[in-house]
Every structure is written in C-alpha cells, then in structure tokens.
Amino acid sequence: MKKGRLIAIGDIHGEFYKLENLLEKLNLKRNDTCVFLGDYIDRGKYSKEVIEKLIELSKHINCIFLKGNHEQMLLKILKTKSETDINFWLINGGNETINSYENLLDMLMLHGDFFKNLKPYYLTDKYLFVHAGINPDKTIDKQTEDDFLWIRDEFIDKKHNLKQRVIFGHTPFCEPYIADDKIGIDTGCGKEENAKLTAFICNEEVFIQSDLVW
Numbered sequence: 001m002k003k004g005r006l007i008a009i010g011d012i013h014g015e016f017y018k019l020e021n022l023l024e025k026l027n028l029k030r031n032d033t034c035v036f037l038g039d040y041i042d043r044g045k046y047s048k049e050v051i052e053k054l055i056e057l058s059k060h061i062n063c064i065f066l067k068g069n070h071e072q073m074l075l076k077i078l079k080t081k082s083e084t085d086i087n088f089w090l091i092n093g094g095n096e097t098i099n100s101y102e103n104l105l106d107m108l109m110l111h112g113d114f115f116k117n118l119k120p121y122y123l124t125d126k127y128l129f130v131h132a133g134i135n136p137d138k139t140i141d142k143q144t145e146d147d148f149l150w151i152r153d154e155f156i157d158k159k160h161n162l163k164q165r166v167i168f169g170h171t172p173f174c175e176p177y178i179a180d181d182k183i184g185i186d187t188g189c190g191k192e193e194n195a196k197l198t199a200f201i202c203n204e205e206v207f208i209q210s211d212l213v214w
Contacts, residue, residue, distance in 0.1 A: 004031030004062075006202040008129055011037065011068065011169045013190020014044025014096055018197040018210040019053060025208055026199060028061050035122050037169035038068025038131035038149070042093030043190040048100040051111045067118035068131045069149040069170065075115060078108070093190075120148045127202060128162060132170035133182070136160040156184070167200060176200065176207050 007026065012019050028034065040054065041047035057063055073089040074097070086094075101107040122129040123140070133155030134140070135147045140162070152171050159181050160166065169186040171177075176198055177184030187209065188195030196209040 002031065004029060004033060005204070006033050006035070006124070006127070008035045008037060008127075008167045008185060008200045008202065010185040010187065010198045011039035011172075011189055012044070012050055012197060013039055013070070013093070014041055014047040014050055014100065015190050015197060016044070016046035016049040016053065018189055019050055022197045022199055022208065022210040023053075023057070025210070026201075028057075030060065031062075033062040033064065035064045035129045035167075036066060037129060037167070037185070038066045038118070039070045039169060039186075039190075040065075040068070041074065041097045042070045042089075043096055044093075045096055046100060047097040048107075048110070051114055055111070055114060064122045064129070065114070065118050066122060066129060066131055067120060067145075067149065071115055071118055072145065072149050078104070120145060123164065126164060128164040128166045130166060130168050133166060133168045134160060134162075156182070167202070 009022070036054065040050050054063065054065065070093065073092065073094070077085045077089055098104065128134070131149050133151045134143055135151060136155060136158045138147070156171060166182040168182060168184050171184060172186045172188040172191055173184055174187065176187065183200060185198040185200050187198045189197040199208045201208065
C-alpha cells in the first residue's frame with residue numbers, strides 16, 4: 001500500500017463547520033495519519049459536534065489526538081471541582097461548551113474517555129507535534145504538562161535543540177508561522193470570527209485552510 005500523508009490540524013475550538021470544510025478539502029484516505037493538536041472545545045458553539053466528528057473520523061483514519069490547554073482546564077475542574085478552576089474555564093470559553101452539551105454529566109457520559117485519553121505529544125523521526133510547544137532549555141523527558149500546553153514566547157522566540165521540527169498550535173497567527181525549527185498552525189479558529197482552520201501536510205510541506213467563516 002502506498003504510504004499515506006502525515007497531516008497536522010490546528011486548534012478547532014468548537015468550529016464544527018470549519019472542521020467539516022477542511023476535512024472535505026483534505027480528501028483523506030485510509031492510509032493517511034491526522035495529528036490533531038488539541039483545543040477541540042470552548043469558544044465556538046459546536047464542541048459536542050466537533051468531538052463526535054473526530055471520534056467518527058478515527059474509525060476510518062489513523063488519528064492521533066493531543067491534549068490542549070482547554071482540555072486540561074476541563075479535566076482539572078472534573079478532578080478538583082474548585083470554584084476558581086470552574087470560573088477560569090468558563091471565562092475562557094467553557095460556557096459555550098456547556099451549552100453545546102447541555103451539562104457536564106452528558107459530556108462525561110458521551111465523551112469522557114476521549115478527553116481522558118488525549119496524548120501530551122507525538123514524536124516522529126522528522127517532527128514533534130505538540131499543542132503549545134516545548135521549553136527549549138529542557139529535554140523532552142524533562143518537560144512538564146504545562147510546558148507542552150501553555151508555553152508561548154519562551155518557545156517561539158528561541159531555537160530548540162531537537163533534531164525534529166516542532167509543529168504546534170495554541171498561539172494564534174494571522175497566517176501559519178514558519179521558522180527553521182518550528183511551524184505554528186493556530187490561525188485563530190474559534191478566537192476570531194473570520195479566522196480559518198489550518199492543516200499542514202507534512203510530506204508535501206503544504207498548508208490547507210478552511211474556506212468557511214461563521
């Protein structure tokens with residue numbers, strides 16, 4: 001069988017229709033591998049539909065689902081039930097996710113396993129896929145979850161020492177961010193009304209973006 005494509009997809013943030021449009025443009029084949037960089041939920045109106053779509057897609061395509069900081073916030077409140085943690089999640093878009101599911105109990109019953117099984121990163125010979133980035137002063141085994149999920153300028157502004165190129169989301173750019181050692185593909189989907197959802201086809205070094213704006 002011909003080797004499939006390796007495709008990274010950036011932060012979705014509940015934008016179901018942009019996700020559908022992007023997947024249609026990608027015209028995925030069974031031997032492709034899709035690495036989703038996290039932040040599937042919050043801010044957009046259709047978090048439930050996004051997760052349902054991803055679970056269905058994973059039955060037909062090899063999908064790797066990474067954890068984003070928004071999924072970390074959700075999992076944290078389920079564990080701590082802290083009012084401070086809940087409020088922090090809500091002001092960062094959690095209200096839209098609750099409205100999508102109606103309540104947290106429904107979310108857990110339907111998709112709890114999906115959220116609990118998200119990976120911190122995905123490493124290949126050529127690429128490291130991660131939600132936010134890495135601390136450039138640490139080796140991979142010394143990174144914390146917060147490094148993987150929250151880091152910004154410290155990672156973006158400094159070259160790292162890995163042999164792999166890092167493909168990351170989390171920090172929004174108007175267009176994909178391209179540097180010798182890293183590529184950022186969060187183009188603001190769910191954060192800005194007219195922002196597009198971006199994919200990067202690693203084998204071809206090509207970017208594909210959704211057309212739809214909602």
